Amino acid sequence: ExxxxxxxxxxxxxxxxxxxxxxxxxxxxxxxxxxxxxxxxxxxxxxxxDAEVGPLTAALNSSNVSLVTGASVVRLETDPTGRKVTAAVFFKDGVERRISAGVFAVAAGAVQSAALLLRSANAAHPRGLANGSDQLGRNFMNxxxxxxxxxxxxxxxxxxxxxxxxxxxxxxxxxxxxxxxxxxxxxxxxxxxxxxxxxxxxxxxxxxxxxxxxxxxxxxxxxxxxxxxxxxxxxxxxxxxxxxxxxxxxxxxxxxxxxxxxxxxxxxxxxxxFGRKTTSHQCGTARLGSDPETSVVSPDCRSHEIANLYVTDASVLPTSAAVNPALTIAALAIKAGAVISRS
Missing domain, CATH: 3.30.410 (Cholesterol Oxidase; domain 2)
Structure with missing residues (x-):
């Protein structure tokens, strides 16, 4: 103009x-x-x-894609070995329900994704799901x-x-x-x-x-x-x-x-x-890296410990840079999707 x-x-x-x-x-x-x-x-x-108008609308045109709204996911469950996620447990209309699948991708944002995995702690993962490095929830950046x-x-x-x-x-x-x-x-x-x-x-x-x-x-x-x-x-x-x-x-x-x-x-x-109450591109709580001792997921966004669990949002960013991370998140999600499609 x-x-x-x-x-x-x-x-x-x-x-x-x-x-x-x-x-x-x-x-x-x-x-x-x-x-x-x-x-x-x-x-x-x-x-x-945005995500709704663009990729979500396109995805819902596929016959094998469905969307559950008004649901609150409370935890992920694993098999007894802790090496495979077997179900996502959620509440809808006050009723507890489960979804089972072969692969799970968590994309709830840097705060909620970390909280979900921490709430999913079990005997095999006492500090939180996929948290052998003790880095889950840490390195929050805003x-x-x-x-x-x-x-x-x-x-x-x-x-x-x-x-x-x-x-x-x-x-x-x-x-x-x-x-x-x-x-x-x-x-x-x-x-x-x-x-x-x-x-x-x-x-x-x-x-x-x-x-x-x-x-x-x-x-x-x-x-x-x-x-x-x-x-x-x-x-x-x-x-x-x-x-x-x-x-x-x-x-x-x-x-x-x-x-x-x-x-x-x-x-x-x-x-x-802006102060602490301003949400400005939160990221970093499930950082990616090649070393399982210092990171939560691999460069493909897959959990180091759980083969069928991916994190595909801003949680995985190891640094925040100084720009809106949306395009980087999209690129990483596309990369993870390619890996999932080959599995």
Whole structure:
């Protein structure tokens, strides 16, 4: 859109190398449903090609695929040797049920996948299913993130769907320290109502004025793996202990990006760093690796200890990088699927 094209030009003049974001968005379908530029909706008809609209819909066209909804999986059961999963136990409509299969793939997300396997502890796996390494639930990572508003009172942001631009000038190395800092990309177009919701004391008229003249940016830095940053299950409840890391690098990314925005002609720059309650690409709790002593699954996402158990979500990532991991997760799941199809 013209407003974003102008921002791209301003960034280039400031010495930055902006690039278009790779997004699974059918923008015409998105805007047909609603003239909104916010990016947090899971779906607006078929405009955002998320897991439901894309791969799940395609899979359900196959005669050998079915979907059970409204179910809560509580544990996996194994045979007496503990070397093979025999059933997934779940509750639906208050009734306990079981599904048996030859192969099981767990893909509930970094927190829930780890919790499920920990709840599935048995005599053969007393510390949790597939947890001989004691790494299950450990190394939880959750990106360090900040929202930044770059405001130019002289220029209105007329874009509708602005989340189309990013730059990685500080991703691999800061020009002064040499250390990697992270990614910077546009948020969805922030409205006055969104600002008001996040800053209740802000007058509504001022929130609208700021929104009209601002560009929202999302700054992401890598969270580092730490075995003490972990998911546990205590008395049936999931307990999170996130040991935050790498904040000095994130704070430097904020300073560098603020300088970029001011060089690009935005005299007012506001920031808000997200805290522990913000879920930002959680990963790492069932890390993959070649060594069964230090990892939960193999590079094919298969449990080192249980031949018919796979983990095919963000749990397996050994590091978090500093970008949305969706494409990496998809690639790993496709790789695991190829292995499963040959088994």
């Amino acid at each position: 013209p407003a974003i094209a102008a921002v791209r030009a301003r960034l280039k003049e400031a010495g930055i190398h902006p690039a278009s974001l790779p997004l699974a968005i059918d923008i015409n379908e998105w805007l047909r449903r609603a003239k909104t530029g916010w990016d947090a909706f899971p779906n607006t008809g078929s405009g955002k090609i 990106h360090n993130t900040t929202a930044m508003l770059a405001i130019d009172p002289r220029s209105a942001n007329t874009s509708v769907y602005q989340k189309t631009l990013a730059f990685n000038d500080f991703y691999n190395a800061d020009p002064e320290t040499g250390f990697p800092l992270g990614n910077v990309q546009l948020l969805g177009h922030i409205t006055g109502n969104i600002l008001k919701a996040n800053a209740p004391l802000l007058p509504r008229w001022l929130a609208g004025l700021i929104a009209r003249n601002c560009y929202g940016w999302f700054l992401t830095s890598e969270d580092l793996p730490n075995p003490e940053s972990r998911v546990t299950v205590q008395n049936g409840r999931i307990v999170m202990h996130w040991v935050r890391s790498n904040m000095r690098a994130h704070e430097l990314l904020i300073r560098r990006t603020r300088g970029v925005m001011r060089r690009a002609g935005f005299p007012i720059v506001l920031t808000r760093t």
